[in-house]
Amino acid sequence: MYWAVIERKIDCAAPLERLLENLEAGGDDLDVLSRVAFEVLERRTKDQTLSRLLLYSALEKHELSERFFRNYIANYFEVLARFVREGIAAGRFRNVDPLLAARGFLGMVVYHSWIQELYRGKEVQDFDLHVVSRTLARIWLQGVQTEKKLAPRKAKLLPRRKRLKHQVN
Numbered sequence: 463m464y465w466a467v468i469e470r471k472i473d474c475a476a477p478l479e480r481l482l483e484n485l486e487a488g489g490d491d492l493d494v495l496s497r498v499a500f501e502v503l504e505r506r507t508k509d510q511t512l513s514r515l516l517l518y519s520a521l522e523k524h525e526l527s528e529r530f531f532r533n534y535i536a537n538y539f540e541v542l543a544r545f546v547r548e549g550i551a552a553g554r555f556r557n558v559d560p561l562l563a564a565r566g567f568l569g570m571v572v573y574h575s576w577i578q579e580l581y582r583g584k585e586v587q588d589f590d591l592h593v594v595s596r597t598l599a600r601i602w603l604q605g606v607q608t609e610k611k612l613a614p615r616k617a618k619l620l621p622r623r624k625r626l627k628h629q630v631n
Contacts, residue, residue, distance in 0.1 A: 477505070481538060485545050491554060491607075495599035496592075498542070499571045503591045506575040513580065539564045546606070555606045567602045574598065 484497040506513060520527040542564035549555035555563075574594060577583040 477502075477534075477538060480505075481541055485541070491549065491603055492596070492599055494545070495567065495602065496596045499567075499595035499598050500591055502568070502571050503575055503595060506572070506579060507591065510579045513576070517580075539568070542568065549606070553608060556608050558606055563606055566605075567598075570598045570602060571595075 480501050481498060484501055485494060487494070487497065489497075516527060516530055519530070539561060543560040546555060546558070546560035546563045550557055550560065574589075578589065
């Protein structure tokens with residue numbers, strides 16, 4: 463029963479197809495990775511059922527988590543790793559392990575989603591998904607780029623007691 467729910471959620475969301483579309487849509491690395499992050503965050507904001515089910519499966523050491531990783535996540539990571547390999551070959555990215563770099567980027571995005579949705583972090587700090595996507599992409603890129611093409615930007619935060627949205631300008 464759980465596997466049927468997982469497959470239905472994946473088939474409806476088509477995350478691998480969306481990743482490929484975002485990577486092929488063009489633009490500079492910041493634009494591409496911002497789109498990838500936004501799509502993941504937006505999808506997860508709308509429905510956390512899959513995340514909850516997979517976390518439960520993993521915690522219970524259920525075979526579903528391994529099956530899910532093998533059938534879906536490993537392919538997703540590999541597609542993003544291919545993007546990193548291309549960046550390395552083109553001289554845009556430092557020589558890093560492409561698979562670990564892909565996991566690192568997606569790890570930042572998914573962890574933000576968990577904090578906001580599963581741990582109700584959005585009740586304390588509600589972030590704009592476009593701002594988060596661009597910020598996480600910029601942070602990741604500054605770690606892998608061969609040149610510091612992106613100038614660091616200072617975050618402008620609202621006073622704590624009035625903060626409803628985190629703003630970065």
